[in-house]
Amino acid sequence: MSGVEAAKRLAARTAVDAFVKNGFKLGIGSGSTVVYAVERIAERARAENLQLTCVPSSFQARQLIIEHGLLLSDLERTPELDLAIDGADEVDEKLTLIKGGGGCLLQEKIVVNAAKEFVVVADYRKNSGALGQQWKKGVPIEVLPLAYRPVQKEIETRFGGTAKLRMAKAKAGPLVTDNGMFIIDWEFEESPTDGWTKIGMELNNIPGVVEHGLFIGCAKKAYFGNEDGTVSER
Structure with a gap:
């Protein structure tokens, strides 16, 4: 197992051992680190x-x-969860996250919102002082296909940076999410001085935006597996 994979596994197992209890209703996130969390669960x-x-x-x-x-259950049968466990593309010092690199940001945010507590599991590469230091692919924004061009233009005009339509890797054309939507990756120029909360609210107010990959004020704790076999907590 590579150093990165070992770090992911260590973070996931540490979080599961610390938080999962008998009788819990669990929200299971997406991504490579979550594989190890489910294994430990x-x-x-x-x-x-x-x-x-x-x-x-x-x-x-x-x-x-x-x-x-x-x-296995779903939110119709189990609308209230005790704990959600998920990864992140980047975590800053205030536990603000960028998620959605894998394209599941809308479902992930719905599941996280249904949980009493949300714990992040990741490797050391996702541990950052400020968003954009480690993750260079921008903030994923899920949009209605018919609205992607106006949304692109409004994001660039209002916030600066570059808003790129995410293209599929195994077929021609844009990536299509599980919800039939497109994803725009907003590559911002620098972290906003007035914080991400205002940006998140303004993004959600743009017609055609379904959800964005900024997870603000929802994570209770983050576990980062390190190369030396230790785990950092935030």
Whole structure:
């Protein structure tokens, strides 16, 4: 296992051991680090006979839950969650996150919002003093396909930087989310001096924007696996 993968695994296992309790209703996020979290949840469920209910935020998360023999539910049957566990593309010193590099930001934010607590698991590369220091691909913004050009132009005019339509890798044309939407990646020039909360609210007020990948004021704690085998907490 590479150093990065070992760091992801360490962060995920540490968070699961610290937060997951018997009877919990869990929101399961997306991404490579969450794979290790689900692995550890399943290990503990078997070893300790834990009764857990898992709600996925993506097709990938759903498959992980099924493959590990955990009880699968959804937000219709389980609208209130005890804990959400998810990764992040970047975490700043105030626990503001950029998420959505994998394209699941809308579902992830809905699941996080349904949870009483939200814990982030990541490797050392995602640990940042300010957003944009480590993650260079911008803030993902999910938009209605018919609105992507006006939204691009308004973001660039209002906030500066560059708003790029995310293209698919295995087919010609734009990436299409699980919700049938497009994603614009807003590559901002610098962190706003008046904070991300105002930016997040203004982005949501642009007609055609479904949701953005700024997760503000929702994470309780973040665990970062380090190269030296330690875990940093924020």
